[in-house]
Amino acid sequence: MAVERLMSTRAQMAFMITILVQGFVVLAMVAATFAFVNEHVDLNLVQYKTIPCYLALFILAEMFELLMAFDALRLRNVIQLVGILGFHLALVVFAAIQVHETHAALVATQPTSWINSGGSGSLWRKVLPYLIVAPVIIAVSWLSLLFWVRQLYMEFGWAIFHVVGANPAMKTMYQFYQVMICLLKFDFFAFVGVTMQLLIVVLQRNSAEFGLTIAAIPVVLFLLIGAGIAVQREIKWLMSISLVLMLAAETYFYKLVRFYEPASKEQYQTTRATLTVFTIVAFLLLFTTFAVGLRCFADFDKGLQESKLHGQSYKPVPTNSTLTKLDLLHGDYRLSFSQT
Known part of the structure; x- marks a missing residue:
């Protein structure tokens, strides 16, 4: 039995590709949300600052997870792989919370225009599908990561x-x-x-x-x-x-x-x-x-x-x-x- 070189096995490649693909898709959804909101409101206003923060945090999170994944494979660190699974679940929760917080930012209790009305055709309805896709993609990719971490445990466990x-x-x-x-x-x-x-x-x-x-x-x-x-x-x-x-x-x-x-x-x-x-x-x-x-x-x-x-x-x-x-x-x- 021999230890393969870094990124030379199917499990290692699949693990990294899963993180990369879900990262690109999720960032695309978050960026689309940011672009639509930025088109219609002033993001410098306090009530809308949660939107650029949402984008910044997900950029940070996806880059961090990618680096942690590569580091875990480089060190053959099973404990860090398990930590990444926990981190990925936390991203699901965070993405789900952002649906609530974006609604709080965009929908006013006393709307003055279609932008903050929350009804059909409003800005909130326009960005809602993108907000929902993000946690769904992260959750589905977690199931894939769970499978590949099990394979990597067998590969690195010794x-x-x-x-x-x-x-x-x-x-x-x-x-x-x-x-x-x-x-x-x-x-x-x-x-x-x-x-x-x-x-x-x-x-x-x-x-x-x-x-x-x-x-x-x-x-x-x-x-x-x-x-x-x-x-x-x-x-x-x-x-x-x-x-x-x-x-x-x-x-x-x-x-x-x-x-x-x-x-x-x-x-x-x-x-x-x-x-x-x-x-x-x-x-x-x-x-x-x-x-x-x-x-x-x-x-x-x-x-x-x-x-x-x-x-x-x-x-x-x-x-x-x-x-x-x-x-x-x-x-x-x-x-x-x-x-x-």
């Missing part, structure tokens, strides 16, 4: 033995490390998603909240990058700082109160649902990252650092064809691999 051998304890520690790195990547997307919405849709440039949001960007980037370096190289002082900053960053959850308190709820009217979902997901992701980070910290200096630094290169590795997956799971021998 790879961790090449990195850490058959020791069950080492395997568990390495899996927690993979989960930590994967969580940090999704933390980045969640933070950028919340920040983008606040800066594009809600906050005024001359407000104190705008300045605080801008100031938080380098702090959070330092946190995520620092945590990734610390957990990979097992730098205890940097990991300690990163964990403390994660707890401090949880205070960002106060934004959720701002979305609903009487003094500011009108400011968030057209984006409240999306911002609420993004903020809660970001909070849960960061809390989970903190918990997994503590576990990874406890695994420092236990012989895993070399595997973290050098164990995930994607090169064809021939293996003994007489070894079966059942043999690998028993772990009663040491595996030996040679580079081609």
